[in-house]
Amino acid sequence: MESMPKISESEWEIMKIVWKENPLTAEQIVQYLPADTDWSDQTVRTFINRLMKKKALGYQKSGRSYQYYPLISEKECVRAESKSFLNRVFNGAAGLMMTNFLEETQLSDKEIERLQQILMEKQSQDSKDSPQS
Amino acid sequence: MESMPKISESEWEIMKIVWKENPLTAEQIVQYLPADTDWSDQTVRTFINRLMKKKALGYQKSGRSYQYYPLISEKECVRAESKSFLNRVFNGAAGLMMTNFLEETQLSDKEIERLQQILMEKQSQDSKDSPQS
DNA sequence: AAGACACAATTACAGTTGTAATAGTTTGAT
DNA sequence: ATCAAACTATTACAACTGTAATTGTGTCTT
Numbered sequence: 001m002e003s004m005p006k007i008s009e010s011e012w013e014i015m016k017i018v019w020k021e022n023p024l025t026a027e028q029i030v031q032y033l034p035a036d037t038d039w040s041d042q043t044v045r046t047f048i049n050r051l052m053k054k055k056a057l058g059y060q061k062s063g064r065s066y067q068y069y070p071l072i073s074e075k076e077c078v079r080a081e082s083k084s085f086l087n088r089v090f091n092g093a094a095g096l097m098m099t100n101f102l103e104e105t106q107l108s109d110k111e112i113e114r115l116q117q118i119l120m121e122k123q124s125q126d127s128k129d130s131p132q133s
Numbered sequence: 134m135e136s137m138p139k140i141s142e143s144e145w146e147i148m149k150i151v152w153k154e155n156p157l158t159a160e161q162i163v164q165y166l167p168a169d170t171d172w173s174d175q176t177v178r179t180f181i182n183r184l185m186k187k188k189a190l191g192y193q194k195s196g197r198s199y200q201y202y203p204l205i206s207e208k209e210c211v212r213a214e215s216k217s218f219l220n221r222v223f224n225g226a227a228g229l230m231m232t233n234f235l236e237e238t239q240l241s242d243k244e245i246e247r248l249q250q251i252l253m254e255k256q257s258q259d260s261k262d263s264p265q266s
Numbered sequence: 267a268a269g270a271c272a273c274a275a276t277t278a279c280a281g282t283t284g285t286a287a288t289a290g291t292t293t294g295a296t
Numbered sequence: 297a298t299c300a301a302a303c304t305a306t307t308a309c310a311a312c313t314g315t316a317a318t319t320g321t322g323t324c325t326t
Binding site for chain 1: 142145149211212214215217218221222223224227228230231232233234235236237238239240241242244245247248249251252255256
Protein backbone atom coordinates (compact mmCIF):
# COMPACT_ATOMS: atom_id res chain seq x y z
CA MET A 1 0.00 0.00 0.00
CA GLU A 2 3.16 2.10 -0.12
CA SER A 3 2.10 5.60 0.91
CA MET A 4 -1.10 6.20 -1.03
CA PRO A 5 -0.82 8.29 -4.17
CA LYS A 6 -2.68 11.59 -4.00
CA ILE A 7 -6.03 11.27 -5.68
CA SER A 8 -7.43 14.53 -7.00
CA GLU A 9 -11.04 15.58 -6.77
CA SER A 10 -11.89 14.46 -10.31
CA GLU A 11 -9.95 11.28 -9.92
CA TRP A 12 -12.01 10.43 -6.85
CA GLU A 13 -15.09 10.36 -9.04
CA ILE A 14 -13.49 7.69 -11.17
CA MET A 15 -12.23 5.68 -8.24
CA LYS A 16 -15.58 5.67 -6.49
CA ILE A 17 -17.15 4.10 -9.55
CA VAL A 18 -14.46 1.49 -9.96
CA TRP A 19 -14.53 0.62 -6.30
CA LYS A 20 -18.24 -0.01 -6.44
CA GLU A 21 -17.97 -2.36 -9.39
CA ASN A 22 -15.08 -3.73 -11.38
CA PRO A 23 -13.51 -4.39 -13.73
CA LEU A 24 -15.06 -1.73 -15.96
CA THR A 25 -14.23 -0.44 -19.40
CA ALA A 26 -13.65 3.26 -19.95
CA GLU A 27 -17.01 3.44 -21.64
CA GLN A 28 -18.75 1.92 -18.65
CA ILE A 29 -17.03 4.32 -16.34
CA VAL A 30 -18.29 7.19 -18.43
CA GLN A 31 -21.81 5.79 -18.23
CA TYR A 32 -21.69 5.40 -14.49
CA LEU A 33 -20.62 8.97 -13.85
CA PRO A 34 -23.20 11.09 -12.02
CA ALA A 35 -25.61 12.60 -14.51
CA ASP A 36 -24.51 16.14 -13.75
CA THR A 37 -20.91 15.38 -14.69
CA ASP A 38 -20.27 16.71 -18.14
CA TRP A 39 -16.75 15.63 -18.93
CA SER A 40 -15.87 14.66 -22.46
CA ASP A 41 -14.84 11.08 -23.04
CA GLN A 42 -11.28 12.23 -23.53
CA THR A 43 -11.27 13.93 -20.19
CA VAL A 44 -12.40 10.78 -18.47
CA ARG A 45 -9.74 8.79 -20.27
CA THR A 46 -7.13 11.29 -19.16
CA PHE A 47 -8.17 10.78 -15.56
CA ILE A 48 -8.04 7.04 -16.01
CA ASN A 49 -4.55 7.29 -17.45
CA ARG A 50 -3.35 9.45 -14.63
CA LEU A 51 -4.75 6.97 -12.17
CA MET A 52 -2.85 4.23 -13.92
CA LYS A 53 0.35 6.25 -13.75
CA LYS A 54 -0.26 6.67 -10.05
CA LYS A 55 -0.76 2.93 -9.72
CA ALA A 56 -4.26 3.49 -8.46
CA LEU A 57 -5.83 1.57 -11.33
CA GLY A 58 -4.72 -1.51 -13.18
CA TYR A 59 -6.16 -2.97 -16.34
CA GLN A 60 -6.64 -6.16 -18.21
CA LYS A 61 -7.24 -6.47 -21.91
CA SER A 62 -10.70 -7.52 -22.85
CA GLY A 63 -11.18 -7.85 -26.59
CA ARG A 64 -10.59 -4.51 -28.24
CA SER A 65 -10.53 -2.48 -25.04
CA TYR A 66 -9.27 -2.44 -21.50
CA GLN A 67 -11.06 -3.18 -18.30
CA TYR A 68 -9.88 -1.24 -15.30
CA TYR A 69 -9.85 -2.26 -11.68
CA PRO A 70 -8.60 -0.63 -8.48
CA LEU A 71 -5.10 -1.28 -7.21
CA ILE A 72 -5.64 0.62 -3.99
CA SER A 73 -8.36 0.01 -1.48
CA GLU A 74 -11.20 2.38 -0.85
CA LYS A 75 -10.76 2.01 2.87
CA GLU A 76 -7.14 3.11 2.71
CA CYS A 77 -7.98 6.07 0.53
CA VAL A 78 -10.86 7.16 2.69
CA ARG A 79 -8.65 6.89 5.72
CA ALA A 80 -5.86 8.93 4.13
CA GLU A 81 -8.20 11.61 2.84
CA SER A 82 -9.98 11.81 6.16
CA LYS A 83 -6.74 12.23 8.00
CA SER A 84 -5.64 14.94 5.63
CA PHE A 85 -8.94 16.77 6.03
CA LEU A 86 -8.84 16.42 9.78
CA ASN A 87 -5.37 17.87 10.00
CA ARG A 88 -5.92 20.65 7.54
CA VAL A 89 -9.17 21.90 8.96
CA PHE A 90 -9.27 20.81 12.58
CA ASN A 91 -5.60 20.46 13.42
CA GLY A 92 -6.22 16.79 13.90
CA ALA A 93 -8.78 17.20 16.66
CA ALA A 94 -11.23 14.45 15.82
CA GLY A 95 -13.52 15.20 18.74
CA LEU A 96 -13.87 18.82 17.72
CA MET A 97 -14.47 17.81 14.18
CA MET A 98 -17.25 15.48 15.11
CA THR A 99 -19.06 17.81 17.45
CA ASN A 100 -18.84 20.36 14.69
CA PHE A 101 -20.31 18.00 12.15
CA LEU A 102 -23.00 16.83 14.47
CA GLU A 103 -24.04 20.36 15.15
CA GLU A 104 -24.08 21.42 11.53
CA THR A 105 -25.66 18.36 10.00
CA GLN A 106 -29.27 17.40 9.72
CA LEU A 107 -29.57 13.74 10.64
CA SER A 108 -32.46 11.33 10.51
CA ASP A 109 -33.65 9.65 13.69
CA LYS A 110 -32.33 6.41 12.39
CA GLU A 111 -28.87 7.86 11.86
CA ILE A 112 -28.89 9.40 15.30
CA GLU A 113 -29.73 6.07 16.84
CA ARG A 114 -27.06 4.35 14.85
CA LEU A 115 -24.50 6.85 16.07
CA GLN A 116 -25.65 6.47 19.65
CA GLN A 117 -25.34 2.76 19.24
CA ILE A 118 -21.76 3.05 18.07
CA LEU A 119 -20.91 5.44 20.87
CA MET A 120 -22.21 3.07 23.49
CA GLU A 121 -20.24 0.22 22.05
CA LYS A 122 -17.20 2.41 21.93
CA GLN A 123 -17.66 3.33 25.53
CA SER A 124 -17.46 -0.20 26.81
CA GLN A 125 -14.77 -1.06 24.29
CA ASP A 126 -12.56 1.83 25.30
CA SER A 127 -12.88 1.23 29.00
CA LYS A 128 -11.49 -2.21 28.30
CA ASP A 129 -8.75 -0.87 26.01
CA SER A 130 -7.46 1.94 28.15
CA PRO A 131 -8.57 1.77 31.78
CA GLN A 132 -9.99 5.15 32.68
CA SER A 133 -7.79 7.83 34.23
CA MET B 134 -19.18 36.00 1.65
CA GLU B 135 -19.37 35.62 -2.13
CA SER B 136 -18.54 31.98 -2.89
CA MET B 137 -15.48 31.31 -0.73
CA PRO B 138 -12.15 31.36 -2.50
CA LYS B 139 -10.38 28.00 -2.56
CA ILE B 140 -7.79 27.82 0.18
CA SER B 141 -4.94 25.42 -0.48
CA GLU B 142 -3.41 23.14 2.11
CA SER B 143 -0.50 25.47 2.85
CA GLU B 144 -2.72 28.49 2.87
CA TRP B 145 -4.88 26.84 5.51
CA GLU B 146 -1.91 26.84 7.84
CA ILE B 147 -1.67 30.59 7.51
CA MET B 148 -5.37 31.16 7.89
CA LYS B 149 -5.63 29.04 11.01
CA ILE B 150 -3.03 31.21 12.69
CA VAL B 151 -4.63 34.46 11.66
CA TRP B 152 -8.06 33.29 12.71
CA LYS B 153 -6.81 32.46 16.15
CA GLU B 154 -5.25 35.86 16.67
CA ASN B 155 -5.11 39.00 14.60
CA PRO B 156 -3.94 41.28 13.24
CA LEU B 157 -0.49 39.75 12.87
CA THR B 158 2.63 40.77 11.01
CA ALA B 159 4.24 38.37 8.57
CA GLU B 160 6.98 37.82 11.07
CA GLN B 161 4.52 36.88 13.77
CA ILE B 162 2.80 34.48 11.45
CA VAL B 163 6.11 32.82 10.76
CA GLN B 164 6.70 32.48 14.47
CA TYR B 165 3.33 30.95 15.14
CA LEU B 166 3.72 28.25 12.52
CA PRO B 167 3.88 24.73 13.92
CA ALA B 168 7.46 23.90 14.82
CA ASP B 169 7.70 21.17 12.23
CA THR B 170 6.89 23.56 9.39
CA ASP B 171 10.10 24.49 7.66
CA TRP B 172 9.09 27.04 5.11
CA SER B 173 11.43 29.90 4.33
CA ASP B 174 10.20 33.37 5.16
CA GLN B 175 9.75 34.05 1.49
CA THR B 176 7.53 31.07 1.12
CA VAL B 177 5.31 32.23 3.92
CA ARG B 178 5.10 35.67 2.37
CA THR B 179 4.14 34.14 -0.93
CA PHE B 180 1.26 32.36 0.75
CA ILE B 181 0.20 35.55 2.47
CA ASN B 182 0.24 37.38 -0.84
CA ARG B 183 -1.82 34.73 -2.53
CA LEU B 184 -4.32 34.91 0.28
CA MET B 185 -4.53 38.65 -0.22
CA LYS B 186 -5.12 38.18 -3.92
CA LYS B 187 -7.88 35.77 -3.06
CA LYS B 188 -9.38 38.34 -0.70
CA ALA B 189 -8.95 35.96 2.19
CA LEU B 190 -6.63 38.30 4.05
CA GLY B 191 -6.58 42.06 4.38
CA TYR B 192 -3.89 44.24 5.87
CA GLN B 193 -3.29 47.48 7.61
CA LYS B 194 -0.06 49.37 7.72
CA SER B 195 1.66 49.38 11.05
CA GLY B 196 4.89 51.32 11.07
CA ARG B 197 7.30 49.77 8.64
CA SER B 198 5.33 46.58 8.06
CA TYR B 199 1.85 45.25 7.49
CA GLN B 200 -0.49 43.55 9.85
CA TYR B 201 -2.77 40.98 8.33
CA TYR B 202 -6.25 39.98 9.36
CA PRO B 203 -8.84 37.56 7.95
CA LEU B 204 -11.46 38.76 5.50
CA ILE B 205 -13.31 35.46 5.47
CA SER B 206 -14.69 33.66 8.48
CA GLU B 207 -13.30 30.44 9.80
CA LYS B 208 -16.77 29.02 10.17
CA GLU B 209 -17.57 29.58 6.53
CA CYS B 210 -14.31 28.05 5.42
CA VAL B 211 -14.68 25.05 7.65
CA ARG B 212 -18.18 24.57 6.37
CA ALA B 213 -17.10 24.80 2.73
CA GLU B 214 -14.15 22.50 3.18
CA SER B 215 -16.24 20.00 5.09
CA LYS B 216 -18.84 19.97 2.40
CA SER B 217 -16.23 19.43 -0.26
CA PHE B 218 -14.66 16.59 1.70
CA LEU B 219 -18.02 15.01 2.38
CA ASN B 220 -18.97 15.06 -1.28
CA ARG B 221 -15.64 13.91 -2.57
CA VAL B 222 -15.17 11.01 -0.22
CA PHE B 223 -18.63 10.01 0.97
CA ASN B 224 -20.84 11.21 -1.84
CA GLY B 225 -22.36 13.65 0.58
CA ALA B 226 -23.60 11.01 3.01
CA ALA B 227 -22.96 12.67 6.35
CA GLY B 228 -24.34 9.80 8.39
CA LEU B 229 -22.04 7.33 6.70
CA MET B 230 -19.13 9.66 7.18
CA MET B 231 -19.76 9.99 10.85
CA THR B 232 -20.23 6.34 11.57
CA ASN B 233 -17.03 5.76 9.69
CA PHE B 234 -15.17 8.33 11.72
CA LEU B 235 -16.56 7.10 14.97
CA GLU B 236 -15.49 3.59 14.18
CA GLU B 237 -11.99 4.55 13.12
CA THR B 238 -11.22 7.13 15.75
CA GLN B 239 -9.97 6.70 19.25
CA LEU B 240 -11.98 9.01 21.51
CA SER B 241 -11.67 9.88 25.16
CA ASP B 242 -14.54 9.12 27.52
CA LYS B 243 -15.15 12.79 27.84
CA GLU B 244 -15.47 13.24 24.11
CA ILE B 245 -17.80 10.31 23.86
CA GLU B 246 -20.03 11.77 26.51
CA ARG B 247 -19.98 15.12 24.80
CA LEU B 248 -21.05 13.54 21.55
CA GLN B 249 -23.80 11.59 23.27
CA GLN B 250 -24.96 14.80 24.81
CA ILE B 251 -25.20 16.49 21.44
CA LEU B 252 -26.97 13.54 19.93
CA MET B 253 -29.60 13.57 22.63
CA GLU B 254 -30.20 17.25 22.18
CA LYS B 255 -30.40 16.74 18.46
CA GLN B 256 -32.94 14.01 18.97
CA SER B 257 -35.43 16.18 20.77
CA GLN B 258 -34.64 19.12 18.50
CA ASP B 259 -35.28 17.17 15.36
CA SER B 260 -38.49 15.64 16.56
CA LYS B 261 -39.71 19.18 16.96
CA ASP B 262 -38.35 20.28 13.59
CA SER B 263 -39.60 17.45 11.44
CA PRO B 264 -42.18 15.22 13.09
CA GLN B 265 -41.00 11.67 12.65
CA SER B 266 -42.20 9.62 9.68
C1' DA C 267 22.48 62.68 1.88
C1' DA C 268 24.09 57.91 1.40
C1' DG C 269 24.06 53.37 2.66
C1' DA C 270 22.16 49.60 4.97
C1' DC C 271 18.33 47.08 6.60
C1' DA C 272 13.88 45.38 6.66
C1' DC C 273 9.86 44.64 4.37
C1' DA C 274 6.90 44.04 0.42
C1' DA C 275 6.32 43.05 -4.61
C1' DT C 276 7.57 40.72 -8.66
C1' DT C 277 9.35 36.92 -10.98
C1' DA C 278 10.67 31.92 -11.35
C1' DC C 279 9.95 27.34 -12.10
C1' DA C 280 8.48 22.62 -11.85
C1' DG C 281 4.61 19.55 -10.59
C1' DT C 282 -0.52 18.83 -10.38
C1' DT C 283 -5.11 19.43 -12.08
C1' DG C 284 -8.91 20.37 -15.16
C1' DT C 285 -10.07 20.06 -19.63
C1' DA C 286 -9.36 18.38 -23.99
C1' DA C 287 -7.54 17.71 -29.05
C1' DT C 288 -4.78 15.01 -31.88
C1' DA C 289 -2.01 11.12 -33.18
C1' DG C 290 -1.22 6.13 -33.18
C1' DT C 291 -2.79 1.33 -33.25
C1' DT C 292 -5.60 -2.73 -33.39
C1' DT C 293 -9.41 -5.14 -35.29
C1' DG C 294 -13.53 -6.17 -37.90
C1' DA C 295 -15.58 -5.69 -42.32
C1' DT C 296 -15.30 -5.82 -47.18
C1' DA D 297 -4.93 -6.23 -48.10
C1' DT D 298 -7.28 -1.97 -47.01
C1' DC D 299 -10.32 1.27 -44.65
C1' DA D 300 -12.87 2.71 -41.09
C1' DA D 301 -14.16 2.42 -36.43
C1' DA D 302 -12.97 2.16 -31.85
C1' DC D 303 -9.69 2.42 -28.54
C1' DT D 304 -5.49 3.90 -26.33
C1' DA D 305 -1.48 7.07 -26.00
C1' DT D 306 0.64 11.36 -26.53
C1' DT D 307 0.56 16.17 -26.45
C1' DA D 308 -1.45 20.77 -25.08
C1' DC D 309 -2.21 24.39 -22.23
C1' DA D 310 -3.65 27.45 -18.60
C1' DA D 311 -4.57 27.80 -13.53
C1' DC D 312 -3.14 26.53 -9.07
C1' DT D 313 0.52 24.95 -5.72
C1' DG D 314 4.77 24.44 -3.35
C1' DT D 315 8.86 26.45 -2.93
C1' DA D 316 11.71 30.23 -3.28
C1' DA D 317 15.14 33.95 -5.24
C1' DT D 318 15.47 38.49 -6.83
C1' DT D 319 14.14 43.22 -7.15
C1' DG D 320 12.11 47.43 -5.42
C1' DT D 321 11.20 50.71 -1.73
C1' DG D 322 10.71 53.10 2.53
C1' DT D 323 13.06 54.17 6.77
C1' DC D 324 16.87 54.37 10.29
C1' DT D 325 21.58 55.34 11.01
C1' DT D 326 25.54 57.80 10.66
